Amino acid sequence: MSVLKEMFENLAKKPATTLYPKEKVPIPPAFRGRIAIRDEKCIGCSKCAVVCPTQCITMVASEREVEVKGRKITRKKKPEVELFMCIRCGLCEEYCPTDPKAIYLSNEFSGAGPDKSVVVK
Numbered sequence: 001m002s003v004l005k006e007m008f009e010n011l012a013k014k015p016a017t018t019l020y021p022k023e024k025v026p027i028p029p030a031f032r033g034r035i036a037i038r039d040e041k042c043i044g045c046s047k048c049a050v051v052c053p054t055q056c057i058t059m060v061a062s063e064r065e066v067e068v069k070g071r072k073i074t075r076k077k078k079p080e081v082e083l084f085m086c087i088r089c090g091l092c093e094e095y096c097p098t099d100p101k102a103i104y105l106s107n108e109f110s111g112a113g114p115d116k117s118v119v120v121k
């Protein structure tokens with residue numbers, strides 16, 4: 001009898017879980033989501049690739065003019081990240097010298113899938 005009572009009570013209530021993806025859960029301030037790159041900010045210094053503990057960042061050829069401390073220089077490379085090798089430690093973001101950061105952990109948490117070779121460019 002008590003089971004039936006509980007069942008009818010629950011039928012009258014709103015869902016206890018969040019209706020993802022229609023409703024997204026609030027993201028805490030220090031959340032570490034998937035890695036992202038602002039290529040327009042990248043000066044090609046390679047610091048991110050040097051500090052990455054899983055070596056999931058590859059510097060690939062990409063030449064263009066960038067401004068560093070008021071001086072124009074030619075950037076030779078840019079980073080690409082193997083998404084599923086990234087452990088979201090945040091070291092690349094910490095060492096990236098640009099403001100805003102050219103490489104950073106975003107608020108994006110969805111994106112699971114069967115393709116293990118996703119590269120963030």
Ligand code: SF4
Nearest residue numbers: 052086087089090092
């Ligand atoms: S968050 Fe860590 S593991 Fe991921 S790309 Fe940056 S340094 Fe590498």
Ligand code: SF4
Nearest residue numbers: 042043045046048096
């Ligand atoms: S993302 Fe930042 S640390 Fe990495 S190469 Fe570009 S400017 Fe340097």
